[in-house]
Amino acid sequence: MQFISEQHLADGVREREFTLGEIPGILWTPASASTSAPAPLILLGHPPLGLHKMYPRLVDRARHSAADGFAAATIELPGSGDRPRWPAVEQARADLRRALEAGEPVSDEIVDRLVLPLVDKAVPEWQAALDALLALPEIGGPVGYSGGVISVGTRLAVVEPRISAAVLFAGSFVPRVMFDEARQVTIPLHVLLQWDDEGNDRQSALDLFDAFGSEEKTLHANMGGHTGVPQHAGNAAAQFFTRHLK
């Protein structure tokens, strides 16, 4: 992990860009984080639109996390942003768009091609990032994962024992096979669902919530469309992390 830039935001949050091999990422640490008082960490998931495009929302989430005493970090997804393009996934995305525009049902086959390669490749990268981040003296456990592609968060919750709690955003198509993985999740979950999300299948999201094996899981459904998560829902997610990571 190599730091390539550093700046201090107005509220004392330290923002550092880094690369992990070929993967760009950003780490935010609260002013309070130090070697003697390492901060717990929240991994900030995001949709595959590129870190540059997502930056305003990511930095906003990171600053809220920092205000609660958490470090936050994110990495670029494979095939997004400045990383090499990924023709197979782009083809699946084009097929999805075509199906949606034609008003056709989105086939399982398209969803599998769209999501599964991303999960398979992104999850080990997040784990490698976690190795590097937890080696920093100012970062400690426990670790939470928040948002992004719900199948990535689900797989991470299953395979990565260092993640203690997760906020998942039910806002993307879910391959059938992920329902079996969901049953293996046991960590506390806080699932956000935008009830009238135009690009999401509500019933599939409810079925996935039902499938999660966690004894403590909570679903918060709100109005406002895919990008309209209300502020109070963000606050409730932050309270969930404070309950479980502190």
Next chain:
Amino acid sequence: MQFISEQHLADGVREREFTLGEIPGILWTPASASTSAPAPLILLGHPPLGLHKMYPRLVDRARHSAADGFAAATIELPGSGDRPRWPAVEQARADLRRALEAGEPVSDEIVDRLVLPLVDKAVPEWQAALDALLALPEIGGPVGYSGGVISVGTRLAVVEPRISAAVLFAGSFVPRVMFDEARQVTIPLHVLLQWDDEGNDRQSALDLFDAFGSEEKTLHANMGGHTGVPQHAGNAAAQFFTRHLK
């Protein structure tokens, strides 16, 4: 409205039992409530099990409300507690129990007989209580309604313009006709659903949430069975009232 007893609880909350005609009720006011600083009011709904039986949970909710600066009040439901028995509704309850014990689906006809008379009779009583409570100098608006039989809360939200926001508990059977009323609700709603509620139809609860006409509505689903609403869910409901009634 006639006060028949008064005591001060340990945290300074003033608890007064009253009667409104033949209807028993309880009013809790925070120490801060006064003629010059009247407290906003939360009406505490409850299932038809009688005020005596429900008292421990009601006083707990009232004290939490008082800590947030709210007065809280409740009245006995028709046919419950010390009020005259209501053979028709008791018959419906027996029929429901029989159907559940036999593992049969609960018919719309039973649900209608069980819930609709209660809604028709209870709602005007809550409105009369509201008239009397708002006439007290230490109680002001705005008013919230919380919990209890969801069809009672739904009807109240439609017909009672003095109620500005409601926390509804999706934990009882809902007559078909209430879905039409739900579409007429426009106030902010916070709906609690116990995901694995043994005595409740989850799909019907989700359909009812979908039907509510409110622009701001949020659904919080949790594990733990009918009576196992986790403490963080109660806190989130309290935050909803603080957002909307203060």
